[in-house]
Amino acid sequence: MSLDFNDETFRGDFTYRNSERAIKRFPFPFPEDNYMYSVNMEPHVPGPVGSVFEHMFDVDEHYVSEMRDRAxxxxxxxxxxxxxPHMELAGWDLLELIMESKALDYPHWFSLTKDGNQWHWVNRPLQIEQKFTFLDASTLPCGPMEYITRQTQGDFTLQDQRDEDLWIEAGMVTTQADWSLDFDIGMSFKQWHAPVPLAHQLGIFDRALKFLLKLQHGVPVRRFNWTMTVDPLLDTSPENYPKWGPSKTTMTPETVGRRQHLRVELQTLHRLPRSNAIAFPIRCYLISFQDLVTVPKWARRMHRVVQTIPDELATYKGFIRNKPLMLDYLAQFDDGLPTSPGF
Ligand code: HEM
Known part of the structure; x- marks a missing residue:
């Protein structure tokens, strides 16, 4: 594996680690000392150099190992x-978006050459080289969405738009926070969001859907979501709950700093040009509590967020059982000083 990428695991011996650089650029998602759901969307425009927002699709030190875990x-x-079947065109739209973005943003790792519909894709980190005919699936080893998302960090769903609603009708979902593509496929926006507490009553999904139905091509937006995960496990799916659920019961005061991870999802939304579908990449970043508290303002704020979070949210996010353990650990790093708004 090249020096740019870690050789690590997200299961078994859990050798996943963040370098100092990865900790510094971690997308800490809390602008305030407390947290409640909101329609927290902003334009997905390039951010500071080195940040996770620098490029349309962030490729980081975990890339190669994450792709191995997905496989x-x-x-x-x-x-x-x-x-x-009707989502194949959206899959091509997504493939185009990702290949063009990566080739532009990371020319040392990816290249895309086009001669009409004859495309030549090179992915150096994964040692893939592919010549294919754009829009002809018989020229790829698998469908276009599967092909490109086996080479791109984060989960992906594709939503068709019809009858003033969005329908989740394609996806690559291997790093999810306890929801199932197989269960949700074919559902509408409010149907797949049905299990979320409080947000429906706050009108959040009405407003979000209204906004998304008008999303324009070339003007992507982004938002953060977050949850908690014991051990750096990417695949926290309901399908595999028997494998990872019980690990929540074995954390102790001695191991909480190492094993408890904040799981942040950087979610972006892109209108696709040919299919008019919406692509929804969900990029997962994990940081252990012991790494998080190396940044004092994050440590203070994390303590206060966990302390004040409504029980409904801590239950839904699956950490109510370990909340006292987490609070005891984080309290040592909260000196009571006021924090300033923003990240
Ligand atoms: C949770 C999908 C857009 C807000 C979820 C869940 C899924 C999902 C599958 C988990 C539900 C469960 O428990 O089974 C999607 C898709 C979207 C989308 C495919 C794109 C079309 C949005 C937007 C908002 C939003 C734009 C903005 C307000 C939320 C919230 C939760 C949630 C607040 C609860 C998350 C948590 O507490 O961990 N979403 N979502 N979603 N979604 Fe979305």
Missing amino acids: QVLADDPLRCQSL
Whole structure:
């Protein structure tokens, strides 16, 4: 594996680690000392150099190992990748968006050469070289969405738009926070969001859907979501709950700093040009509590967020059981000083 990328695991011996650089650029998601759901969307425009927003699709030190983990999940459970037949065009739109962005943003790792519909793609970190005919699926080893998302960090769903609603009808979902593509496929925006507490009553999904139905091509938006995960596990799926659920019961005061991870999802939304579908990449970043508290303002704020979070949210996010353990650990790093708004 090249020096740019870690050789690590997200299961078994859990050798996943963040370098100092990765900790510094971690997308800490809390602008305030407390947290409640909101329609927290902003334009997905390039951010500071080195930040996770610098490029349209962030490629970081975990890239190669994450792709290896995805391949393993798919080998065990092919239903993590599904695309209803009418979504193939959206898959091509997504492939184009990702290939063009990566070739532009990371020319030392990726290149895309076009001669009409004859495309030549090179992915150096994964040692892939592919000549194919754009819009002709018989020239790729698998469907276009599967092909490109096996080479791109984060989960992906594709939503068709019709009848003033969005329908989740394709996806590559191997790093999810306890929801299932196989269960949700074919559902509408409010149907797949049905399990979320409080947000429906706050009108959040009404407003978000209204906004998304008008999303324009070339003007992507982004938002953060977050949850908590014991051990740096990417695949926290309901399908595999028996494998990872019990690990929540074995954390102790001695291991909480090392094992408890804040899981942040950088979610972006892109209108696709040919299909008019919406692509929804969900990029997962994990940081252990012991790394998080090396940044004093994050440590203070994390303590206060966990302390004040409504029980409904801590239950839904699956950490109510370990909340006292987490608070005891984080309290040592909260000196009571006021924090300033923003990240
Ligand atoms: C949770 C999908 C856009 C807000 C979820 C869940 C899924 C999902 C599958 C988990 C539900 C469960 O428990 O089974 C999507 C897709 C979107 C999208 C495919 C794109 C079309 C949005 C937007 C908002 C939003 C724009 C903005 C307000 C939320 C919230 C949760 C949630 C607040 C609860 C998350 C948590 O507490 O961990 N979403 N979502 N979603 N979604 Fe979305």
